[in-house]
Amino acid sequence: MKIKRRKFLQVAVSLPALGYLNNFKFQQKSGKEEGEIEKLIDLVKFKYEREFTEEQLKMLREEIQSNLRRRERLLSFQLSNWEEPDFKFQV
Amino acid sequence: MNEKDIAFASIRQLANLIKQKKISPVELTKIYLERLKKYGEKLGAVVTITEELALKQAQQAEKEIMSGKYRGLLHGIPFGVKDLLATRGIPTTWGAEPYRNQVFDYDATVVKKLYDAGAILVAKLAMVELAGGMGYDDADASFTGPGRTPWNLNYWSGGSSSGSGAAVSAGLVAFAIGSETSGSILTPAAFCGITGLRPTYGLVSRFGAMALSWTLDKLGPMCRSADDCGIVLSAIAGYDPKDETTVKKDFNYVKKSLPQRKLKIAVIKGTTEKAQPEVKKNFEESLKVISEFAELEYDVEFPDYPWGAVVGTIIDAEGASAFYDLIISGRVAQLRNKRDKIGGYAMIQVSAVEYLNAMRLRKKMRKALEEFLLKYDAIVAPTRATVAYPIGVDFDKAYPGVSGGPALIPAGNLAGVPAICMPNGFGENNLPTSIQFMAKSFSEKVLIQIANAYQERTDWHLRRPPLED
Numbered sequence: 001m002k003i004k005r006r007k008f009l010q011v012a013v014s015l016p017a018l019g020y021l022n023n024f025k026f027q028q029k030s031g032k033e034e035g036e037i038e039k040l041i042d043l044v045k046f047k048y049e050r051e052f053t054e055e056q057l058k059m060l061r062e063e064i065q066s067n068l069r070r071r072e073r074l075l076s077f078q079l080s081n082w083e084e085p086d087f088k089f090q091v
Numbered sequence: 092m093n094e095k096d097i098a099f100a101s102i103r104q105l106a107n108l109i110k111q112k113k114i115s116p117v118e119l120t121k122i123y124l125e126r127l128k129k130y131g132e133k134l135g136a137v138v139t140i141t142e143e144l145a146l147k148q149a150q151q152a153e154k155e156i157m158s159g160k161y162r163g164l165l166h167g168i169p170f171g172v173k174d175l176l177a178t179r180g181i182p183t184t185w186g187a188e189p190y191r192n193q194v195f196d197y198d199a200t201v202v203k204k205l206y207d208a209g210a211i212l213v214a215k216l217a218m219v220e221l222a223g224g225m226g227y228d229d230a231d232a233s234f235t236g237p238g239r240t241p242w243n244l245n246y247w248s249g250g251s252s253s254g255s256g257a258a259v260s261a262g263l264v265a266f267a268i269g270s271e272t273s274g275s276i277l278t279p280a281a282f283c284g285i286t287g288l289r290p291t292y293g294l295v296s297r298f299g300a301m302a303l304s305w306t307l308d309k310l311g312p313m314c315r316s317a318d319d320c321g322i323v324l325s326a327i328a329g330y331d332p333k334d335e336t337t338v339k340k341d342f343n344y345v346k347k348s349l350p351q352r353k354l355k356i357a358v359i360k361g362t363t364e365k366a367q368p369e370v371k372k373n374f375e376e377s378l379k380v381i382s383e384f385a386e387l388e389y390d391v392e393f394p395d396y397p398w399g400a401v402v403g404t405i406i407d408a409e410g411a412s413a414f415y416d417l418i419i420s421g422r423v424a425q426l427r428n429k430r431d432k433i434g435g436y437a438m439i440q441v442s443a444v445e446y447l448n449a450m451r452l453r454k455k456m457r458k459a460l461e462e463f464l465l466k467y468d469a470i471v472a473p474t475r476a477t478v479a480y481p482i483g484v485d486f487d488k489a490y491p492g493v494s495g496g497p498a499l500i501p502a503g504n505l506a507g508v509p510a511i512c513m514p515n516g517f518g519e520n521n522l523p524t525s526i527q528f529m530a531k532s533f534s535e536k537v538l539i540q541i542a543n544a545y546q547e548r549t550d551w552h553l554r555r556p557p558l559e560d
Contacts, residue, residue, distance in 0.1 A: 040440060043440075044436045044440075048418075048419055048421065048436065049421075050421060050436070052433065055429070056429075056432065056433050059429065059430055059433050060433045060436060060437060063226065063430075063433065063434060063436075063437035064437050064440065066437075067407070067437055067440065067441065070400045070403055070404060071404075071445055073397055073400050074397060074400055074401065074404065074445065074448060074449060074452065075448075077397065077452055079448060079451050079452065083451050083454065083455070084451065084454065085447050085450035085451045085453070085454065086306075086450045086451070086453040086454035086457060087306065087450060
């Protein structure tokens, strides 16, 4: 598809802004993820009454982060309403 | 044949010696018991040597064979099982400190079937604690210490069937049983230079086996040749009312040559580009051998799906459920591996919706893989992109930048399809490299035929590790 000059200029002008917005969105997302991780760690401490060493907290953070990223990846695959899980319930 | 030759002989060779009364089951059992005592601990491969039971079973086998009651190729053959299979009256530790004193009063179906075939249990073999379900990140992940490959004791045997791999490779047992949820037969088989077979989900009963992931766990043979795998699989396969997932199918193996027509085998694209150079080179050499008996289709794209992510979600959810009590009680802190002590707390956070979505995606992905595999007799790839990992180094730091491309092991496990792997040369530090074949469900016979054809043309599976006497 051929891009018209006016459109090209609009896009070109907006590129740095888009970069800024993307970066802003990334920072927001990354900040949100960090917040979620810390809350989930607090939940573990509260719910299971566990104390962790600094090294263990670091590993737990990594594990939870990797789970959150995996969840994101899985959510990016579309499923239709009628698609059933891969097991059967039988009476 | 001297004792060492006997220890490394194939099941068929040992059966012939027994049938011809050149060796008795008691003599054979004593050879393996001695080797287990001598090398078992050194390799971190053994939890319990079942000497008393073994000698009793060997005497019984000897009596029966002498009186003409020969049960078949496994009669009088000593074996070991991964220590997640229940054995009546003998500790079954699951490789983990919290279960170190666990004793069941029944035998797992697989163990019972092997007893019925006349085989002799000589050892419960070491394993990664809880079959690796809590996310271990280095080789030190069992209360027996790290498993070591007999090819170089500074390197890991692979896991989670670590003792099964090392014991077969070092000639401490004639064969072993391992389990695979996602790679736990193929990886130790590859790192120890032996032949491992992951059967189709549902072909072998898991009754009496520790559960990590009900929809992924499978039991299978780990042997020194594909022919041996066929013999063992014949004995352990089949429907079991105690395991609802088993199918009403038997597996009767007879060693046969390849069919007249040339088999069609797909070479998966992208599996060697980022692999270790020796892995790549050995794989290319192997393809030359395979092309003697099969038509190879090169650069075949593997279906692109989030195999690892889906398998990971399922193992986390099912594993957290299976070990819920261990996690919430805090006893998980007694596990050996640093990451296993905390992994359960992340696993337990996988929600029901995430699990169900993973299982919904799994259905699509399984169908896609089944359709893909229907086009070929088998697909082929290196089993692992690297040789065994060094002990004392976190896995992710062992070989930075090396990767194996498409995730064949998670994909095959997710779809429940069979695979076989075998040694195909050596790489860094004289450690074995390995090749795997995967095919559609219940195609174990074809896989074994292919592997037999490869092993008839090569001698990698006959090489012995340099263990000092």
